[in-house]
Amino acid sequence: MIEGILVEGLIYGIMVLGVFITFRVLDFPDLTVDGSFPLGAALMVQCLLLGFNGWLALLVAFAGGVIAGVITAVIHNHLKVPNLLAGILTMTMLYSINIRILGNRANVPVLKHETILSRVSERFSGIIPDEYIYLLFFIIAALIIKLLIDMFFRTDLGMTMGAMGNNEQMVISQGVNPKTLKTIGVGLSNGLVAISGAFAAQYLGFADVGLGQGIIISGLASVMIGEFLVMKSNRIGVLTLCALTGSILFHGVMYLGRYYGYVIKMTPNDLNLIKGLLIIVLLVVTQSKKLKRFTLRAMVAK
Amino acid sequence: MIELKNVSMLFNPGTVNENLAISNINLKVKEGDFITVIGSNGAGKSTLFNLIAGTLIPTEGSISVNDRIVTREPEFKRARYIGRIFQNPLLGTASNMSLEDNMMITYRKGFKWLKRSLNHKMREYFRTELVQLKMGLEERMKENLAMFSGGQRQALTLLMMVLSRPDLILLDEHTAALDPKNAQIVLELTNKFIKEYRLTSMMITHNMSHAIEFGNRLLMMDKGEIIFDAEGEAKKALTVEKLIEKFHEIRHKSFENDRTLLSDE
Numbered sequence: 001m002i003e004g005i006l007v008e009g010l011i012y013g014i015m016v017l018g019v020f021i022t023f024r025v026l027d028f029p030d031l032t033v034d035g036s037f038p039l040g041a042a043l044m045v046q047c048l049l050l051g052f053n054g055w056l057a058l059l060v061a062f063a064g065g066v067i068a069g070v071i072t073a074v075i076h077n078h079l080k081v082p083n084l085l086a087g088i089l090t091m092t093m094l095y096s097i098n099i100r101i102l103g104n105r106a107n108v109p110v111l112k113h114e115t116i117l118s119r120v121s122e123r124f125s126g127i128i129p130d131e132y133i134y135l136l137f138f139i140i141a142a143l144i145i146k147l148l149i150d151m152f153f154r155t156d157l158g159m160t161m162g163a164m165g166n167n168e169q170m171v172i173s174q175g176v177n178p179k180t181l182k183t184i185g186v187g188l189s190n191g192l193v194a195i196s197g198a199f200a201a202q203y204l205g206f207a208d209v210g211l212g213q214g215i216i217i218s219g220l221a222s223v224m225i226g227e228f229l230v231m232k233s234n235r236i237g238v239l240t241l242c243a244l245t246g247s248i249l250f251h252g253v254m255y256l257g258r259y260y261g262y263v264i265k266m267t268p269n270d271l272n273l274i275k276g277l278l279i280i281v282l283l284v285v286t287q288s289k290k291l292k293r294f295t296l297r298a299m300v301a302k
Numbered sequence: 303m304i305e306l307k308n309v310s311m312l313f314n315p316g317t318v319n320e321n322l323a324i325s326n327i328n329l330k331v332k333e334g335d336f337i338t339v340i341g342s343n344g345a346g347k348s349t350l351f352n353l354i355a356g357t358l359i360p361t362e363g364s365i366s367v368n369d370r371i372v373t374r375e376p377e378f379k380r381a382r383y384i385g386r387i388f389q390n391p392l393l394g395t396a397s398n399m400s401l402e403d404n405m406m407i408t409y410r411k412g413f414k415w416l417k418r419s420l421n422h423k424m425r426e427y428f429r430t431e432l433v434q435l436k437m438g439l440e441e442r443m444k445e446n447l448a449m450f451s452g453g454q455r456q457a458l459t460l461l462m463m464v465l466s467r468p469d470l471i472l473l474d475e476h477t478a479a480l481d482p483k484n485a486q487i488v489l490e491l492t493n494k495f496i497k498e499y500r501l502t503s504m505m506i507t508h509n510m511s512h513a514i515e516f517g518n519r520l521l522m523m524d525k526g527e528i529i530f531d532a533e534g535e536a537k538k539a540l541t542v543e544k545l546i547e548k549f550h551e552i553r554h555k556s557f558e559n560d561r562t563l564l565s566d567e
Contacts (some may be wrong), residue, residue: 041490163396175382
């Protein structure tokens with residue numbers, strides 16, 4: 001059970017890192033995610049069916065996600081459409097595209113084919129207990145991606161992007177086109193989301209167009225749970241670690257809801273309601289926490 | 303250096319809210335000029351700055367920098383040689399990042415690449431430059447800017463802008479949102495930097511004595527026009543009383559003009 005939660009948390013954690021980049025760093029609420037997650041899954045599965053190498057298929061999925069994100073950014077930048085609507089547009093279009101990629105089917109299994117995961121488990125079975133192979137693999141994969149993101153945000157480009165969500169005027173004043181930064185950021189974010197989708201497809205053994213439904217809410221809830229752990233930090237390494245941890249905790253809660261929810265007569269269909277309520281509760285709690293800190297400071301000042 | 307030719311800015315043309323914010327302005331800014339700009343609210347001072355900085359594109363006329371026409375060049379491109387400080391001290395720095403990160407972002411203008419420039423040498427350089435502000439900020443390089451006061455942030459914005467050596471700096475009432483003590487500090491720093499680095503600058507202020515005290519040229523604006531322009535000796539001879547007198551004299555005239563215009567109809 002616990003390794004199941006951890007594996008799921010880490011797979012979706014890669015998506016959460018993407019959501020963290022758009023929502024928190026760029027302040028660009030990007031809903032493309034609901035489409036780019038199944039896009040990654042679809043591209044992965046279809047490439048595997050075509051006989052591609054697993055890693056190459058992963059690269060294709062990443063590239064597909066980047067393109068999806070860039071399209072959203074371009075719609076927002078050049079047609080002056082609000083970012084929320086731009087994301088919804090791309091997401092809606094991706095639904096059809098994903099079905100096309102899957103060969104006009106809504107669900108395609110990949111169980112009989114060799115995937116990155118099946119190769120890894122073949123390679124290490126016997127050396128490491130079977131149930132821990134996936135866990136170990138995803139710990140390493142998620143950490144590598146996390147470290148790469150950390151490195152990116154320490155470069156000059158990454159730091160400027162970090163200033164973007166907080167102060168767009170400052171970015172303009174530095175002679176940088178904020179549109180370019182948004183395009184890079186949203187593209188990168190959706191690339192990560194697609195990688196997450198690609199891993200999810202291999203783990204689940206199929207790609208489904210409905211895989212991404214409401215995924216943005218899961219991502220956002222995970223980011224918020226992660227932020228709840230640490231008061232405030234300006235260290236990108238801490239923030240990305242929080243996002244990953246938040247994802248694991250979120251999937252823990254969802255797991256409990258799925259398997260023990262029947263105690264309170266809950267069905268799996270109620271999970272979306274639970275996700276939404278979770279976000280609302282987190283919003284209320286963080287805001288009252290801020291309020292408390294504020295009054296506390298005011299009292300100290302007196 | 304900077305030249306505005308017959309520049310006009312008309313907002314909401316053809317509607318009831320039509321507003322001629324800048325009306326046929328001609329202005330030449332020479333290299334090394336320090337121009338103070340005064341005028342009442344709605345006189346068009348900020349619009350003038352927005353036109354020079356590229357935030358707005360004029361409805362008519364042309365703007366050139368060093369004999370190059372830049373009328374339609376977007377703001378982010380012009381920002382590479384025009385520095386600007388706003389009234390709001392939060393606009394020049396990113397609150398969610400550390401002081402050293404902020405300085406790194408503003409160190410070099412233009413697009414940033416995947417290079418990591420923030421190293422020990424850069425930190426040392428930033429530290430020595432920060433000492434000039436005499437605010438003890440050099441000891442707080444890892445702190446988030448959200449922890450700093452408005453005065454500190456505005457002084458910092460000023461320093462960071464000066465370090466990028468812009469051709470022209472635009473100061474848009476940059477001390478108006480600060481308390482009197484901090485306003486004085488930032489203003490003195492401004493004057494010091496402008497002199498030290500021989501920066502060409504324009505400063506909007508609501509304080510007439512500041513407008514007289516600083517700079518070598520004074521512009522008075524009203525209703526989108528430059529109604530008074532004093533330079534060199536003529537500016538040195540100005541006093542607040544003379545300035546107010548001048549203002550009334552010109553305003554009165556324009557009032558009479560309006561009346562004749564109306565009676566003509």
